[in-house]
Amino acid sequence: MKAGTNLERVLEAGQFAVTAEIGPPKGGSAKVIASKGEMLAHAADAFNVTDNQTAVVRMCSLSACGILKQLGLDPVMQMLCRDKNRIGLQSDVLGAVALGIGNLLCLTGDHVKFGNHPSSKIVFDIDSVQLIAAVKMMRDEGLFISGEEIAGPTPMFIGAVENPYADPFEFRTTRLAKKVKAGADFIQTQAIFDVGKFARWMKEICDRGLDEQVHILAGIIPVKAVGMARYMRDYVSGVEIPDEMIQRLEGAKDVQEEGIQIILEIIEEVKLIPGVHGVHIQAVGWEKIVPEIVERAGLLPRPMM
Amino acid sequence: MKSITAQKPLDELLENLGKAKMLFVVGCGTCPTVLGTGGVEQVSSLAEELRKKGKQVKGSMVLPVACEPLPLDARREFISSVKGAEAVLVMSCAYGVRAVADYLEIPVLPALNTLFVGREVGPGVFVEECSQCGDCVLALTGGICPITMCAKSLFNGPCGGSVAGKCEINTEVPCGWQLIIDRLATLGRLSQLEEIIPFHNWSTSPAGGPRRYSIE
Numbered sequence A: 001m002k003a004g005t006n007l008e009r010v011l012e013a014g015q016f017a018v019t020a021e022i023g024p025p026k027g028g029s030a031k032v033i034a035s036k037g038e039m040l041a042h043a044a045d046a047f048n049v050t051d052n053q054t055a056v057v058r059m060c061s062l063s064a065c066g067i068l069k070q071l072g073l074d075p076v077m078q079m080l081c082r083d084k085n086r087i088g089l090q091s092d093v094l095g096a097v098a099l100g101i102g103n104l105l106c107l108t109g110d111h112v113k114f115g116n117h118p119s120s121k122i123v124f125d126i127d128s129v130q131l132i133a134a135v136k137m138m139r140d141e142g143l144f145i146s147g148e149e150i151a152g153p154t155p156m157f158i159g160a161v162e163n164p165y166a167d168p169f170e171f172r173t174t175r176l177a178k179k180v181k182a183g184a185d186f187i188q189t190q191a192i193f194d195v196g197k198f199a200r201w202m203k204e205i206c207d208r209g210l211d212e213q214v215h216i217l218a219g220i221i222p223v224k225a226v227g228m229a230r231y232m233r234d235y236v237s238g239v240e241i242p243d244e245m246i247q248r249l250e251g252a253k254d255v256q257e258e259g260i261q262i263i264l265e266i267i268e269e270v271k272l273i274p275g276v277h278g279v280h281i282q283a284v285g286w287e288k289i290v291p292e293i294v295e296r297a298g299l300l301p302r303p304m305m
Numbered sequence B: 001m002k003s004i005t006a007q008k009p010l011d012e013l014l015e016n017l018g019k020a021k022m023l024f025v026v027g028c029g030t031c032p033t034v035l036g037t038g039g040v041e042q043v044s045s046l047a048e049e050l051r052k053k054g055k056q057v058k059g060s061m062v063l064p065v066a067c068e069p070l071p072l073d074a075r076r077e078f079i080s081s082v083k084g085a086e087a088v089l090v091m092s093c094a095y096g097v098r099a100v101a102d103y104l105e106i107p108v109l110p111a112l113n114t115l116f117v118g119r120e121v122g123p124g125v126f127v128e129e130c131s132q133c134g135d136c137v138l139a140l141t142g143g144i145c146p147i148t149m150c151a152k153s154l155f156n157g158p159c160g161g162s163v164a165g166k167c168e169i170n171t172e173v174p175c176g177w178q179l180i181i182d183r184l185a186t187l188g189r190l191s192q193l194e195e196i197i198p199f200h201n202w203s204t205s206p207a208g209g210p211r212r213y214s215i216e
């Protein structure tokens, strides 16, 4: 065991894992996090807290993960390279260890241009691949990037994100291979809507033997409204939604129910794809739907590890 | 290579000038002349606009290369033509502003924004290709700079936002990592992408403090 977190134990036991995303508030209320955590506690194995997603200021992931940990949940702390240099990032990793947070998801981060402080200075001292490598070095060698020794252990189960639909074509499996080489233990993907395309990507991943070195969790975003689907298709980089899916939502009497149906079908299909070890449900701003989806997908109760 | 500049808004210039009424305008015969941001024409039209706003422009001069030290005679002549002005506006890059400020003991203000050092890649089209970081990694990236050409300065890009060769920040901006990959493909060196580029040393960049160089 690398960190012995619930997520790691579920995955290592060969169980189909479920993780869910919890969006922190645009304010300092611990209650908001705690109530979302309580609502989702039984429905997933671990809970991601985003880090100033889309470059909009929110409560920091470290604090929110600490609150979830106090409730007995297994948090996944998301960490971006956009806002902090290597000093700040490594310091946050130590802070996470102190709070008992054992899962870390290393990301690049959206450009500040998309957020609510577009004139701020971006950092990018190191990139996400280098961050993965740094955390692995902290854990396995007990060293900071500088080569200096860390006082005490840094047990971390290291995650990375991946977009199976991203360009450039020539690079789509190399990018994952590089993250695995750097030290990623698990991968949470961008939202899957086009299952066929995802399955082809997974096949290439398996052909390279990467599925044996890393746990891949397929990203799932429940769609609540036709407008949301269109918006994601047109404006969220890296999200591809097939036209038939949008037509299906447009033609539905109960759009919300149709959206859930679609998601349940996607979960059913990705479960059968070799190399997929779980799902990561990102119900941004609609967290309360997660237990229903997990239940109707036949993924309850969650294993007691 | 050119120092790329763009005119500042007139309102900002007026605000920076404050109460100064008697002005002198300086242009540069090199980059700003080529770019049309600080040549003879732009200097006289700025003087004109300032007059319309109630300022007095005592005179103007386009220095051949504003960033280079003027020979002693020319310097004396320049200083005497500026005499009586309360402030000088310089239509050149910040290096020209700095050089002119060295000659005078009145406020010397920039009339232009200094954008980047660019190479002309097509008629009148300039691209920034190097941010002068002091520790060049071009050998690892097919000769295309990831620090400058990637909007996030990623060393192990691309990020997930690269779509159809364009960067996530704007569909007009080429993704620097797509350029790197295309170039490595041409060179038959795509396998280079499998290597993790290590942590960059920023201590030689502006992050390490002001830089200076002297020829031994």
Ligand code: SF4
Pocket: B129, B130, B131, B132, B133, B134, B135, B136, B137, B138, B145, B146, B147, B148
């Ligand atoms: S790596 Fe540094 S020196 Fe080399 S091109 Fe890029 S910014 Fe310039």
Ligand code: SF4
Pocket: B149, B150, B151, B152, B153, B154, B157, B158, B159, B160, B161, B162, B163, B166, B167, B168, B169, B174, B175, B176, B177, B178
């Ligand atoms: S899309 Fe390309 S250029 Fe833009 S930030 Fe991502 S990797 Fe860099």
